[in-house]
Amino acid sequence: MKPWPNIAPNYEDIIDPLLPAIQWAINCDFGMVMDNFEYDGYDTPSSAHACASPDEVLTAEYVNQSERTAIEAVLNVAFRLGYEQGVREKERMIESKQRQIDWLTNMLNSESV
DSSP states (O other): OBOOOSSOOOHHHHHGGGHHHHHHHHHHHTTSOOOOOOOOSBOOGGGTTTSOOHHHHTSHHHHHHSSSOHHHHHHHHHHHHHHHHHHHHHHHHHHHHHHHHHHHHHHHHHHHO
């Protein structure tokens, strides 16, 4: 899996690796194939403690052992990727605001001296 970049990734960078997974899921759900899917997208570390990684979810074994269909597994990964992107964007916004506060504080402190 790819590491998340320090800047916000493009929509395509998040979704494009899932597009072939949708075709894989359709084939699995209709019994045409039950191989594992080679996922080459981002991980979902914010929810890693509660959920399996995309590499684990997008496997025939996981789908066979769970009560989910393969397409539900793909949608689950897509949802968690969106959540992860939101968490990372919120962290970037907080860091940016903190830098602005620090800069303003330094400006005010330098003027009062």
